[in-house]
Amino acid sequence: MGVEEKLPGSLQVIVTKLANWGRQGAIYPLTSGLACCAIEMMSASMGRYDIARFGSEAFRATPRQSDLLIVSGRVSMKMAPVLRRLYDQMPDPKWVIAMGDCASSGGVFNNYAILQGVDRIIPVDIYIPGCPPRPEMLLQALQTLKMKILHEGDIHGRI
Amino acid sequence: MANEPQIQQDDEVMLLNMGPQHPATHGVLRLVLALDGEVIRECTPVIGYLHSGFEKTYESKKYQQCVTLTDRMDYLNPLGNNLAFALAVEKLLGVEAPPRAQVIRVLLAELTRIQSHLVGLGSNGLDLGASSPIMYAFRDREMLLDIFEMVSGQRMMTSYIRPGGLAKDIPPGFEEAVQRFIDYFPEKLDEYHGLLTRNPIWMDRMVGVGKLTAEQCLELGVTGPMLRAAGIPRDLRKDMPYSGYESYDFQVVTRTESDCYARYLVRMDEMRESLKIVQQALNRIPDGPYVLDDFKHAYPPRQLISDQMEALIHHFKLATEGYRVPPGEVYSAIESPRGELGFYIVADGSGKPYRVHVRTPSFTNLQCLPVMAKGGFIADLVNMIAAIDPIMGDVDR
Amino acid sequence: MPAQYLPIAVLFWTLAAFTLVILALTRLLGPYHPTPSKTIPYESGMTPLMPARRRFHVRFTLVAMLFILFDIEIVFLYPFAVVMRQLKLFGLVEVLAFVLVLLVGYFYLWKKGAFDWE
């Protein structure tokens, strides 16, 4: 993705590590609250749980400026194409956290209206259980995502 | 599409989506705006982006399972939803919750009202660019969430108020925690007043914006703080009291200007009134069972099952097939932070409700947004949405 | 003579170099995968109802021009304010004449109705 593709051999590994380190420093999430998990996401970004400690308090309003799509809530069939479009409109590199049971697997709503898991339409990096997950679980998911980004290999998978 | 505003396509008007993903639409509400520069010619709300098929799912769940569904509808008023469902089922069963449960229900419903208004107030400030009120509002809300977690084990989706009474008895230390909040909160309310109420920018943006006459409110079936801000003192806690509300003395807060500023002030004073109710409820929590102890509607306590055969049978019946509700239908409504929240349940005598319809306040209140927005600016549309304070789980069900 | 203007030239060239380098770096190093669905304009998650390039009312350009006009006037007052003491009375009369000219223009615009919005 980007500079790593263009460099020769071992230099690429070093630059990829550097790029990964830079990317995981401050991950900007998109303001896309769907349902109840969005309220817990808001609590996570307020004073008591303070997502700012991990560099993610700047919730960007447009997908153009965000790196992370937190799917916080149940995805209805009417909202699924919209969410896919939002995911497409985010610039690379981008990651997705499926927050809560409804985003991960349809949760309590096994019916005609709810998409049974957001990984049907967009590739998900981190799943968070819970309905709604506590703010600490969202912060731990962010930490896990940072670890994942740090060890993200370049396109030749050499990390 | 049927949802686009039907206006002739002259080149002056621009169609714009204030769509499902927007920081100021309080959830996945989509507004199709016909704009003439900054002036809104026509605003058509398109909803359904959070339609989760609640009413169909209710029909496949037992009565005690439906309680967990009610939390997720208006996710800022979980205990209120539980209470509305519990009252409706209790009317069908022809039973009353024991007095201890009724008082605790009132106490928790009022705390949920404060918590819901805090989020509404905070996000209203955030929409208008004041980013500090939401920080303070969520700081106080965390204290309430701790109380809910202490009572039910869950911060938001408590499922604590169930048909027949409560899920568990209140833990020791509950009264002190509520008392600490009651002593702590009034001065914080004054802090919000100091922060916002006389703030010139706040008043410029709010006074005279989104005006609705009382007739328009009545015609459009608006209920809750929006109706009371238009000078009509209609509050189901006073008009059709439930769960013992007639024995508490509190004022129905009303204003007359019926603009965004009046709705903001009504919500602020309502929090003070709720606090008075909480104090009165706290002082009179009676002893006695927290749930109907004939165990036909609630699980008998654990220790009773081992030594009483009858309790074991009840427990087994409840766990397998749930309690049967005699056939009939009922519509019972409570005063949620957003207005009249009513459950219409048709029972066919089996363990599962035959039909559940929820009359939600946000769904009906949202109808007055096009009336308010016509002719206004986009910037005012933002705080009209905040003044209606819709919750999309409530709207789309 | 040119030596006097050296700082201005240095300023200009550093700015130009700075922007060009930044643009080149992002173009070269950044990942660039323009898929069709990524490049459609963003309209809160929906496909845009109308193209954004539309004809707008002339009053918007009018306000922009008037703003630039009076903003430049203020910019000229800054250097005057710096050396106001040394220039004494002569400077004051000079700047008053300057402001007066613009004031005439301001009242002309006011009477012509350039400021009322409808």
Add this chain to the structure above:
Amino acid sequence: MAASEGLLQAVAEAIGDGLLATDEDRAGAPILVVERGSLLKVCRLLRDGEWGFTHLSGVWGVDYLAMGLEPRFAVVYYLYSPSLRSRVAVKVPLEESDPVVPSVVEIFPTANWHERETFDMFGIRFEGHPNLARILMPDDATIHPLRKDVPLGGEEVEFTHNAERIRRQRAAESPEVSRN
């Protein structure tokens, strides 16, 4: 409720045989089962009459298919009178063949979205509604979900015994989700 005796007589006089039956719900609110032809007249009478049922709480439908009641559909209107502080319900039974009922939007403008939702969920048409279109379901949806003959939908839940089969089926149906 004190009001109900006077109310029932007045309505019976007003619409005669239009009043098919009267009932009462568990909260004590009288239910007037009314023939759809005289629905508008009853609503006007209730609103402008001496009882003042000015607030229409809502309009929703019920499908009695599984209960085996003959007229399959019913549209329920709940009205509330602030002065009497009491409620009354008007129920209009509808045949499955032509589920059409006049719209009450002129009398109660709040019914606009309620009727659209009832149409969306049950397929009951409301004559005279300004913009009868789906409101909750996606616009290209074909089913009316709250009808009893429409299944709940959703998917078979994966347990250890059937997880393997379900995953194979799903992998066959839906292609791999592409990253861009």
